[in-house]
Amino acid sequence: MITAFQQHGHGDDVIQLFEQMLREGVEPDYITFVSVLSACSHNGLVRRTMESTGLRKETGCSWIDVWNETYVFTVHDRSHDETEQIYEMLGRLKELVKAKGYAPDTQFAINDVEEHKEQSMWYHSERLALSFGLISLPVNAPIRIKKNLRTCGDCHTVMKLVSEIFRRKIILRDANRFHQFADGSCSCKDYW
Ligand SMILES: [Zn+2]
Ligand SMILES: [Zn+2]
Structure with missing residues (x-):
């Protein structure tokens, strides 16, 4: 499902689903990580606005492990x-x-x-x-x-x-x- 979202450019859905997976204790595999990374790099929403102003920029994502759990952050993440x-x-x-x-x-x-x-x-x-x-x-x-x-x-x-x-x-x-x-x-x- 994450891969499908990613292939269709639904970057936000990828991140949301990934975070839900982590919350529910479903272990992400290699494929999941690759999809999440590509989604971060090609998030269609990005920051669209930038293309219209002639700029292109990949979305940054950071990960941190705390108490055996992985937490993902994007810029301005709330x-x-x-x-x-x-x-x-x-x-x-x-x-x-x-x-x-x-x-x-x-x-x-x-x-x-x-x-x-x-x-x-x-x-x-x-x-x-x-x-x-x-x-x-x-x-x-x-x-x-x-x-x-x-x-x-x-x-x-x-x-x-x-x-x-x-x-x-x-x-x-x-x-x-x-x-x-x-x-x-x-x-x-x-x-x-
Ligand atoms: Zn910085
Ligand atoms: Zn350094």
């Missing part, structure tokens, strides 16, 4: 049971990283309205996954996130700062490589 706490944590993160000197690098924002750039970038899928990890995992546990696309430079900066502020190891596997963030720096030395 579909999770703990959405309120996740967004609360994200708001807290913003203040903490700003206090550490973070300034948003809006070249990574796809929203073309200047005043919305910073806002839209703050809700990239890996940051939602990161916040969820911070509120759900034990304080010493490393946070492992996977992403179907290359992570953006701004998320990379945020991950570095969060690793320092929370003294947490964050491992992000993006489309290009593994990033291991610890004590404010990344194993890739900012080249990736």
